[in-house]
Amino acid sequence: MRHMWTVLALVTKEFRQVFRDRNMLRLIFLMPFLQLVILGYAVDTDVRRxxxxxxxxxxxxxxxxxxxxxxxxxxxxxxxxxxxxxxxxxxxxxxxxxxxxxxxxxxxxxxxxxxxxxxxxxxxxxxxxxxxxxxxxxxxxxxxxxxxxxGLAPSISIRQKLLYNSEAESVYYMVPGIVAVLLTMITVMLTSMAIVREREMGTLEQVMVTPISTPAFILGKTIPFAVLGFVEMSLALAVGILWFGIPFAGSWPLLYGLSLVYLFTTLGMGIFVSTITSTQQQAMFFAWFFIIFAIMTSGFFAPIENMPPVVQHMTYANPLRFFMRIVRGIMMKGAGVNTLYRDIAAMVLYSAAIFSLALMRFSKRHR
Amino acid sequence: MSVLEVTRLFKRYHGLTAVDGFSMAVEAGRIVAVAGPDGAGKTSLFRAACGLIDFDSGDVTVGGISVKTGMGRIKPLMGYMPQSFSLYPDLSVEENLRFYAGLFGVSGDVFASRRERLYRFSGLEPFVKRRAGNLSGGMKQKLALSCALIHQPSVLILDEPTTGVDPLSRQQFWDILMSLRRDGAAVIVATPYMDEVALADRVVFMHAGKKLAEGTPDELRRLYSGGIYRLALEPTAERMALLSGIEGVAPYRFGADVHIYVPPDMSGGELAARLADSGFGDAPVERIEAGLEDVFIQLMSGQ
The missing domain is CATH 3.40.1710.10 (abc type-2 transporter like domain)
Known part of the structure; x- marks a missing residue:
């Protein structure tokens, strides 16, 4: 009960700080629109005219x-x-x-x-x-x-039919990808920077002399960014569906449920980055490095099948790869647990491993 | 009975000894000043006592509980104010206070009444909506103290809370500490200002991680051996060079004057004669009481 109040105090404080930083706020809420417009229109991989x-x-x-x-x-x-x-x-x-x-x-x-x-x-x-x-x-x-x-009668004729994305619109393929990327970026970056900022300002020490428990601190520090991540994701989905008219074939609860599982990976990553850095700049660069690696090997731009075999194997080290397939599967193909179970299993493992590793490192640094 | 006890505490960083077998005890309703130069080990001592850093050996107990095993039970009893300002500059005075109250589980009417009392104490009332980052130095420190007091700790550890704060704010700050003492709190405060040290019930001089001396301000002043004479002349380089040439005494700059240390076996008349020999015959010179700073300087230089 007491822990619940301390978590609430932290969450309230964290939201206050986010909403007070106007520039950050603008960035957070403009990002999904900008990314969708730029990637949805400009990165049209369809070759025509x-x-x-x-x-x-x-x-x-x-x-x-x-x-x-x-x-x-x-x-x-x-x-x-x-x-x-x-x-x-x-x-x-x-x-x-x-x-x-x-x-x-x-x-x-x-x-x-x-x-x-x-x-x-x-x-x-x-x-x-x-x-x-x-x-x-x-x-x-x-x-x-x-x-x-x-004047020959055609002997073989191939009739092509595209399933799921019959107009072969690249934007249909991009939007689910952007949803996954946005959720990753927001949560890894904001979580790591919010924790490191406390260390930089000395407030972390001040908080650590209060009777707050480590789990309560971690919860209070991650819940706000999980919420922001979901808001971002929903904004991106709304723009994709309402503006670009992309279809949504699968189950909403499944998408959000599995996104929550994936958040343990990205929030854990954010906490982990905060334990190996001591300034916001460092945290920014480390987070950026992880995110670039994750995006490059996730199949977001280039299909994994096109990569050299060595790189293809490397993509299994990337949790975003699995989440990307899950989001695309649910949104475009209406896939369910029965077909996505392998990706889900991999993602659950990554989430559990990364989050516990981050917690261990954090507890070791702050008793 | 001692509320806080430090026993033979050792703390080393990469082979450098910060706290070197330090011991002290603090009773309830007492203000203990810890004085020493930068790098004396004060901050390490305080951080170890708050459970923020591990130490190599020795122990710290609060209310009889060791910080090594019972930090969870100790934390609600302790208030800590670190050396650098560490509140949220983007949150208002009220929001900062409310946040720390939340972390200590202080809410509702209890919070409201304590908040009113702290505002009255600190004079922060008119600034409750102002962001902490926009407060003056003195106000910042009073807010930090208020945040450290919101759970009414029985042990308060303050690491140079008044450094760089204007004299009036320092006075107000100490008024608050005095009223905390009346309420029965144990206050441990590090300060570089000897006028503040003189206000404490007990004083610990710390140097190179060790305790140099401990006692009431009066007891410490009596530790001084020899006499001090004040020469009301500006300590120019030429004068200092001339004075240094006088045998058996030690002149040193003290503010706008020169202080001359005279060993116990030398009389005032002898000093006057020697001064006259060096051309200071009609200089205004008077014997003064040794201040805490003089004592500290003497102890440190091992005279």
Whole structure:
């Protein structure tokens, strides 16, 4: 009972301090909006409307048809170059074009005679990702055009259907990721800095001479940031759903319940960082280091499957990796415990281990 | 009966001895001043007594309970004010007080009545809404003292609470300490000001982690051997050099004057003669009582 009052005193004080620091407050509540807008719009990994210069040296009926079929989809924006020389460097460097289609003389005649009819697609490779995707599109279009030109009935046709994210919108994939990242950032950073600030100011010592118990202190110091983390997460979800119109397929209680489990990892990390640092600046840098590592190897930007095998193994050391899969699974696929149990088990283990380690280190430093 | 007892306390940091077999006892209703230069080990002694740091050997007991085993029971009895200001500058006077009250489980009417009393004591009433960071130095210290008193501790440990505080605030601060003594609290206070030391019931001189001397201010003054003469002249470098040339005496700067230590076997007339020999024949010189600072300087230099 007495402990409850001391926890309440700490929580009240902590909230007072957070709400008194206007700049911090602005940062805390603007962050989810900024991250969503920037990552939701700017980091659109979908490749569309590739500006393509056409150098048609053949000017035959077939070459014109080929160009038309290339521009049929939403993938290539074709514009015929009025120059007869290849001025690719200039075009690519000014970003006027990111690809060029070169159709040599005799393209049409070769095709009609059943000979090999080479045409070149030159793509600006400085963005390797979108270049690869553009090449893939072009290959598909060419294959289809081949069959039509040869008058062959297509032998195999693959019909593609995307499950869960049928429009292949990258924002649908990004928002759950941002939710996971925000929860991590807020809780690790604010917790570590709030504890280190007390040490820096000498107030920690003053608090330690009161009869407060270590668990009560830890609770009082973490509850406010857990609450703030949930508020951030809910803000991000609200913007994602209301503004970007992302679907939410799964269970809300499951998402929040598992987020609470994950919070023990990040709050524990925050406490741990506070025990190995003595100034807010140091805490900031350490927290930043952990967060960058966690984001990089979580599959937030780059799919883990694309990483070299060694790095793929390393990602298992990252609790955010599991939480990221859980959030995406619940939100996009409506996944439940029956399919996520492996990730959940890993996350529970990490939470228990990190939080107890942090508590042990903290108790050792402050009796 | 002693409320706080320190027995042969040793504390070392990386081979450096901060507290070197120190012992002292403090009774209820007494103010004990601990005086000593920076690095004497006062802060280490206080922090060990509050359970903030481990010590190598010896013991500290509060109300008969050892800090090594019963810190949980001791904490509600103790109030501690560290050397540096350590309240929340972004919280108001009232919020700081309320927070520490919460940590000690003081709430409701009890809190309200204690708060009123502390405000009256400290003169903080007009500033209750002001942030602690915007208070003057003296007000800050009085707020810190109020926070350390909110649970009415029976032992109060104050580490240089008045350093850098204006004389009026220092006076008010000591008025509060005097009323705490009347209420039966044991107060241990470190201070660099000898005028404050003179107000204490007992004084402990501490140097290099050891106790140099202990007693009432009067007892300590009587420890002085020899005499002190005040030479009411500005202690310029030339004068000090001339005076240092006089055999058998030790001149030293003391504020705006020069104090001359004279060994017990030298008479005033002999000093006057020697001064006259060095060209100080008509200088204003008078014998004075040794102050606590003189005693301390003598003890420290081992004369």
């Amino acid at each position: 590739i500006h393509t210069a056409v150098y048609d040296f053949d000017r035959s009926r077939l070459s014109r048809e080929f160009v038309r079929s290339m521009s049929a989809g939403d993938y290539f924006l074709m514009s015929t170059s009025d120059r007869s020389v290849l001025d690719l460097d200039e075009n690519f460097q000014t970003n006027r074009f990111n690809a060029a289609l070169v159709i040599p003389r005799d393209f049409g005649r070769n095709l009609e005679n059943g000979n090999l009819a080479p045409a070149s697609l030159i793509v600006d490779g400085s963005n390797a990702n979108s270049a690869g995707i553009a090449m893939g599109y072009a290959g598909m279009i060419a294959a289809q055009f081949n069959r039509q030109a040869a």
